[in-house]
Amino acid sequence: MPEWEEIPNIELYSDGGAEPNPGKGGFGVILSYKGRSKEFYQGYQLTTNNRMELMGVIFGLEQLKTKSNVEVYTDSKYVVNGITKGWAEKWKKNNWYRKKNAKAVNSDLWEQLLNIIAKHQINFNWVKGHDGHKENEKCDQLANKAINSNNLLEDVGYEPSDTFDEQSDNTFNETKIKSKNKILKIGDSCRKCHTAVIKKTPKNKKIKQDQTYYFEYYLLCPACKTMYMVEEAKRQVPKPNNLF
Incomplete structure (x- = not known):
């Protein structure tokens, strides 16, 4: 029997999200082989939509014990385009910089995904979310x-500073901030639930070695917990006075 015929054909369905974004998150995955299927799901304390979309696909592929032909189905253009259009590979070659002075968001997960897809023969398929696709709807239920759930893990790769970057990153045209009705100050109405936002100051804010700026505070909706990063809170990290 030819070797290619011995490779199993797997279907992987995945969906993920965070509520609010960023906020509590989770993913749901279905693996299907010869009419049999297994379901998986996992939740996280604080993460983003895009990280959950990536993590769901990664988790599903990690369950495969042998080289496989895999059809991946996801409603995330962020994931599909990042691989099929070669963006993740380009970022990796550029030391995870999307542009000269802009690092690629979620580089830890993109690197994991690139490493694991190299072990299989994988085709990525985009499906329209909430459009009656049976497996996609089930994955959405699993993610919710x-x-x-009460078993929420820490997303150790998530960095709060990614919040503003992810919302304003127009690379994928998925989560653009609309120019009108911006949240700028205490008392502005949350765009999601129209509750007046309040000011919150992060505790134990850590400045990374290569970080050039940070947010001294952010605005928070006390009702739905949506966070808003504002330019007035943006602070430059002082440059060290190196003697040599």
Whole structure:
């Protein structure tokens, strides 16, 4: 029997999200082989939509014990385009810089995904979310189950400073901030639930070695917990006075 015929054909369905974004998150995954399927889900304390979309696909592929032909189905253009259009590979070659002075967001997960897809023969497929796709709808239910579970893990790769970058990153045209109705000050109405936002100051804010700026505070909706990063809170990190 030819070797290619011995490689199993797997279907992987995945969906993920955070509520709010960023906030509690989770993913749901279905693996299907010869009419049999297994379901997986996991929730996280604080993460983003895009990280959960990536993590769901990664988790599903990690369950495969042998080289496989895999059809991946996801409603995330962020994931599909990042691989099929070669963006993740380009970022990796550029030392995870998307542009000269702009690092690629979620580089830890993109690197994991690139490493694991190299072990298989994988085709990525985009499906329209909330459009009656049976497996996609089920993965969405699993992701929501994960978000509402009591077993929420820490997303150790998530960095709060990514919040503003992810919302304003127009590379994928998925989560652009609309120019109108911006949240700028205490008392402005949350764009999601229209509750007046309040000011919050992060505790134990850590400045990374290569970080050039940070947010001294952010605005928070006390009702739905949506966070808003504002330019007035942006602070430059002082440059060290190196003697040599």
